[in-house]
Amino acid sequence: MAVSGLPPGTIDRIMNIVVAPTRSRITKGECSVALALVAMAQKNMDVSIENLKVHREDLPIPHLPGLENIDFGSANDNARVYSTSTIPKHHPVNVGSNMSDPWRNSTYKGNGYPPPPSDLAAPPIFSTESPAVNDPEAVQKEMHQWFLNLDTIRIAFAPEKEGIFLFKHTNYIVESKNRQTTVIRRYSDFWWLLEILGKRFPFRILPNLPPKRLGAADEVFLERRLRGLTRFMNALMRHPVLRNDPLVLSFLTEPVELALWRKNVVISTEDEFTTQLPIPESLQSHIPPNLELQLEGIKRRTPASVEYYRSMVHIMDRVQKRTEATAADYTRFSLALNALSDCEGHCHVEECYNCQELSQGYNKIGSHVNQASHILEEQAKAAQRGIVEDLKRHRDLLFSLMKLLQRCERSRGAGVIEKLQRQIATNESKLKTLQASAASAATAAAAAAAAAAGGGGEVEGSTDPGAFEDKIERDQTELELQRQRAILIQHTLWMEITYFHKNQAMVATMYQNYVREQIKTSQSLTDTWKTLSPIVHNLPMEVNGFN
Known part of the structure; x- marks a missing residue:
């Protein structure tokens, strides 16, 4: 809007039409309305929403020379x-x-x-x-x-x-x-x-x-x-x-x-x-013996850490929005000062030098206040890109770790190894009983006949010792695989909590960057107010000068 060439009073009027005083942001639609009002003002048309509605079918194009040369700050x-x-x-x-195949230019067919x-x-x-x-x-x-x-x-x-x-x-x-x-x-x-x-x-x-x-x-x-x-x-x-x-x-x-x-x-x-699978025999020796204690400690404190980070994200997000709102208010204040300078540029007392000095001072003060607005706006953007996103990143990491531990608990609740151990013990007990009762040849022949009639498909109810032996062997093989899988899971969990622990180093970087940005902003604001100080001290302040 500054490059539109419109008087400050007109720009302030457009801002007040489009954005409420309590707002610090505008939407894409409000931006379009503001540009339309700028174009109407450049054509000496009445600047109002009613007139905008009347001419909505034939709106002029705003003239914004040099817009491409403006530095809008570092983009996210x-x-x-x-x-x-x-x-x-x-x-x-x-x-x-209406392309039936929007990928027809691709090399993949x-x-x-x-x-x-x-x-x-x-x-x-x-x-x-x-x-x-x-x-x-x-x-x-x-x-x-x-x-x-x-x-x-x-x-x-x-x-x-x-x-x-x-x-x-x-x-x-x-x-x-x-x-x-x-x-x-x-x-x-x-x-x-x-x-x-x-x-x-x-x-x-x-x-x-x-x-x-x-x-x-x-x-x-x-x-x-x-x-x-x-x-x-x-x-x-x-x-x-x-x-x-x-x-x-x-x-x-x-x-x-x-x-x-x-x-x-x-x-x-x-x-x-x-x-x-199978895993090398030395893998288990590399798993810390206190891994379970480490996992229990992490599990105990992670939910509270997640909540603390959620709270810090919420607070810092509010700080960032307040900084953004302050920057917007400074912009409004600068526009009002510029408009006031145009309004009071001519005093009712002829050749009043002091009023002219005040009018020029309004423009200088407005320029410095606008500069402070840009600094605060950059601070808000840096906070959004920096501390807010960094806090969210670490919050997300803690939340993901908490979900991992919950998946581990559910996996342990399945008790696959315990079920296989009970199943093997039961079948071994049945096999011993069957072998003890298989002393006579008649009993063995009857068992063979029963196995042939049953097709050899199920162990349940079978009297063939070979069927129990095959089932026990399969369960023992599966048990060994499950034990090796459990070792692999433990090794994986150790690697994961090591990865999480190394991420803690990023916390220091997060706060170092935040403090650096705060120092940079504070120094810029201090320099801005210092350069404004001699200007406001040179403004006419003697009562006798306004006769």
């Missing part, structure tokens, strides 16, 4: 605006397209998809046969590499929505910094990804997604969801195992719509432990 890296030219040509972005990678059949993860597992020093070295060269995922809204009428859905542009890839995904694609990862990695810290919503979603909700999806994807990229899963890599790199891609590949939902 997680919500950058992408031009349509950055979208891959084969993505269906335009609404109302129907069943001509390349065969699915073999590693999609099962999640290839950290091998238990690698030297890292058998060497504690190698394990520690690998842990130190977890947070190096992390990929950064940026997510933004696609230019337009897809669908028809009330059933339009929002597309998201997902960009991988390290891989230099850009794909378009829907919210349902993120949900599907988390669902499959939950089956493949049941005992990993899985990041949580922003919630679903029924009905139309407003801009505030969509912005929050966008930030939540960004936290979700970057949490996957920080995880030492999940970030290397081929399904995650395909999510970030496959150029076609994910729903179409899923129809042409076979994705296994077997958990990660299926391909790791």
